Amino acid sequence: MSEIPGPKPLPLLGNLASVLSTSAQTNVDFAREYHERYGPIFAMTLGGQRMIFASGHALVAEMCADPRWSKSVHATLAEVRAFAGDGLFTAHTGEPNWAAAHRLLMPAFGPMAMRDWFPGMLDIAEQMFTRWARFGPDAVIDVGDDMTRLTLDTIALTAFGLRLNSFYSETMHPFVGAMTRSLVEAGARSERLPAVQSLMLGANRRYRADIDTMRGITERIVADRIAQPAEDRPDDLLERMLGTDGLPAGNIQYQLATFLIAGHETTSGLLTFVTHELLAHPALLARARQTVDRVLGDRTPAFEDLADLGYLGQILRETLRLHPTAPAFALTPDQNLTLGGYEVSADEDVLVMLPTLHRDPAVWADPDTFDPDRFAPERMAEIPEYAWMPFGHGARACIGRPFALQEATLVLAMMLQRFDLERCDPDYELVIQETLTIKPKDLRVRAVARTSRPVQVAPAADSPRGRDPLLVLYGSNGGSSASLARTIAADSAGQGFDVTCRHTRLAGR
Known part of the structure; x- marks a missing residue:
């Protein structure tokens, strides 16, 4: 059986020289470059370990349709376990706390629970847009920064009853800086030799301090809740975790860190990417605004309105196709198998790069073109299974998908309803900022309040x-x-x- 394509490894160094010599600025760019060179599957050797990348749709479908393949906590996620432990995202599927937490928390993200999340989402969105209006049309808005404040405050309020009040402070909440640095460091650690890591005293010290910061914040959240009288406690995610049939104390800390990270970082990236794409496509922006004006006019959105904002959902899904904010996941077989005719050993990781999968020309016509009509209701059946997977796969798919899409739809609708946006730099070119997730770097806009909108009657x-x-x-x-x-x-x-x-x-x- 032939070997998986890829650069030839050198003795001891493996493919380290290839990695160091690449012009790619991010892992996403690197994977795209190598997929273009070697095809839908390639392999590299780093630190004596073979890494397989398989991102063509036919190969991904072969894995995802076979129950012998399951999610793997790959090297970077293994490093993230230092501060997320056996939380939902970084747990091994066989760990008992994953099953317990999944069973306990999944109903909180079911379709009937979405109405309960809406008031908190609206509360924080109102804070951000009030700030934009008060700062006026000449203020420079860092979109990524404000969307991070928005989504962090939203998950903290709705899931844990905690007001971070990020829009009332010049500096970001300490959790964000500690989280961002830790995610970057976790990714770097997964690529370093152990001997090198032990010599990086400053980086190691900073990493431990950042993990301590995040741990201290989650411990205070739990302590403050326990100190509340039972009758004053909100019925939220934290209360479920602390209940009689809840989770072990240590795992609760990991779940809080997981939700604070995953519950805001990917959605803030989505909202920043969608702002970029709409500004780059004025005709689609005008169509989106017409949808919002028809449904909302000048009134505050209600939960019932979300069902009528279907075109915004198409825009968000197309944005996630081109820019999946959690850009990769790994699968591993439970026995020696073949993939596309190549041998893969049991427990060997295969990394799926979603930006490559989502642009596979065998599935997507004009794959680099931003076209929300790909996700029009009448065309959804044309999209093959496993061709669009921004929320992961199977039992390990993101349980927060309904939450994220609802929040993003609401925020996008209110932004289009209330403001005309323009880039501060008319020649802005998209640059990707990568931690464990991706988002646009340095996207800055000015927001001019709209003065005339159609008037709609409030819904029953x-x-x-x-x-x-x-x-x-x-x-x-x-x-x-x-x-x-x-x-x-x-x-x-x-x-x-x-x-x-x-x-x-x-x-x-």
């Missing part, structure tokens, strides 16, 4: 649109159907259905 409180009912039933031996069912339910709710999602026992089980 109880969804007057006569939503069609939809019942989604799921049941399986392995538990992976629950994630798929809730994804279908969340997307259907966004399309205007009145959804019920329910577990059912399969016949003969």
